[in-house]
Amino acid sequence: MNNMYNTNKITEQLITWYGKHKRDLPWRHSKDPYKIWLSEIMLQQTQVDTVIPYYKKWLNKYPTLKDVAHASEGDLLKIWEGLGYYNRCRNFKKACDIVLSDYKGKVPTDFHAFIKMPGVGEYIAAAVLSIVHDKSYPALDGNIMRVLSRFMKKKTLSRYNKKVIYNHICKWMKFGSPGDINQALMDIGSQICKPNQAHCYKCPLENSCRATKTNLPESYPTPKQNKPIPNYDVVTGIIWDHDQFLILQRNEMNHLGGLWEFPGGKMKNGESQSEALIREIKEECGLEVNVKSKIGSIKHVYSHFSIHMTTFHCVSKNNTIIKTTQPYRWIKPVQIKDLPFPKANHKLFSILNKQGWHV
The missing domain is CATH 1.10.340.30 (Hypothetical protein; domain 2)
Incomplete structure (x- = not known):
């Protein structure tokens, strides 16, 4: 047999x-x-x-x-x-x-x-x-x-x-x-x-x-050919109100749903980092901000794409009235340990812990 x-x-x-x-x-x-x-x-x-x-x-x-x-x-x-x-x-x-x-x-x-x-x-x-x-x-x-x-x-x-x-x-x-x-x-x-x-x-x-x-x-079996994954340039902002900053919760139907993050998003062609950040924050939460100092940049790879994320300190130009359908909070740095954030954000937290959190 x-x-x-x-x-x-x-x-x-x-x-x-x-x-x-x-x-x-x-x-x-x-x-x-x-x-x-x-x-x-x-x-x-x-x-x-x-x-x-x-x-x-x-x-x-x-x-x-x-x-x-x-x-x-x-x-x-x-x-x-x-x-x-x-x-x-x-x-x-x-x-x-x-x-x-x-x-x-x-x-x-x-x-x-x-x-x-x-x-x-x-x-x-x-x-x-x-x-x-x-x-x-x-x-x-x-x-x-x-x-x-x-x-x-x-x-x-x-x-x-x-x-x-x-x-x-x-x-x-x-x-x-x-x-x-x-x-x-x-x-x-x-x-x-x-x-x-x-x-x-x-x-x-x-x-x-x-x-x-x-x-x-x-x-055996015939190996699959891996396709190259796209990379996106992303900007985010830590918007300060005295000793607190703004975080938004991602829609649970989206990638990383339910996790918290800083406002921001993908850059468009031809935009500077400041221009992209001002636009994204306005679209996401209705705030007009002044972009202050750059905190740093990190790279992170997900399963189907990668990001290069640069983060800046920001302050609101006039008020802190939020206009968004997303859940949001104003928190202090010490509260980060109590909330779930994406892994990419923790890379940023490491930079902030060395530099100091405030503007």
Whole structure:
């Protein structure tokens, strides 16, 4: 029999390997669906080493799903601050509210009910239900898709090939713990079968892997060509009223929604920094300002674009009557620690802490 289809043997190899070599991760010490769900939400598009301290800090403050449901979105975003992709946090809060109100605080065990929760797609549902309840749902993340595309020698991850991969893992799950199989494949993908480097000699699937036999496993699947990301020049202003300054809260439907920031925005072609800042502040909050001293510039890269942000001290020309539909506050520097700000702003705070905050 072709080794690739000896499902019983392969499953045994995977489970044995996982038992010996699995990563010691904090969420793997629990079968609490809330904790597993939280870990999978945090791990979306974020590296494990980055997630671990956030996961521990979150559970220290919100040890149960009920605690999340009773917390304010602002407090949750503050804990999440710096982890990025803030919609994950807001959707998790909404989903916990639904679980508490509609499911008596019990995370749904039915796949189709679970994926209806905000922020829960097929991958999250499959990962949680397989790990917690050993339900046979392959959790097809990037790591697992790469491992199986090499194992089965699939050049493309077409819809058809993804279905073939899904069905193949389902066969393995008939002979072993679905949760362990998913996690074993995740670990192989992250530790051994990497995008640009496959350490085949370490892999329990080596003898059955068709891509290994080509001596070019890294060519499966065909790598995507990364497109260059745009860069935007941004100006922001710290508008002072005595010892307080103005901050605005971003619309929760937009990028970085729910976080606080200084007024400002993108520069237009032909504008000086001062001209752009005066225009943006007028448009955002109805204030006419004098632009004073430059504080500094920072660079920050997001997933789909980057910014070069320059910030200035500003004062209002006549009054501090705000005309905006956005929530706003006048705060003192000491209050920054209580509110969630984008990571780019924290780079600016570091400059201000060295220079001194006032004009």
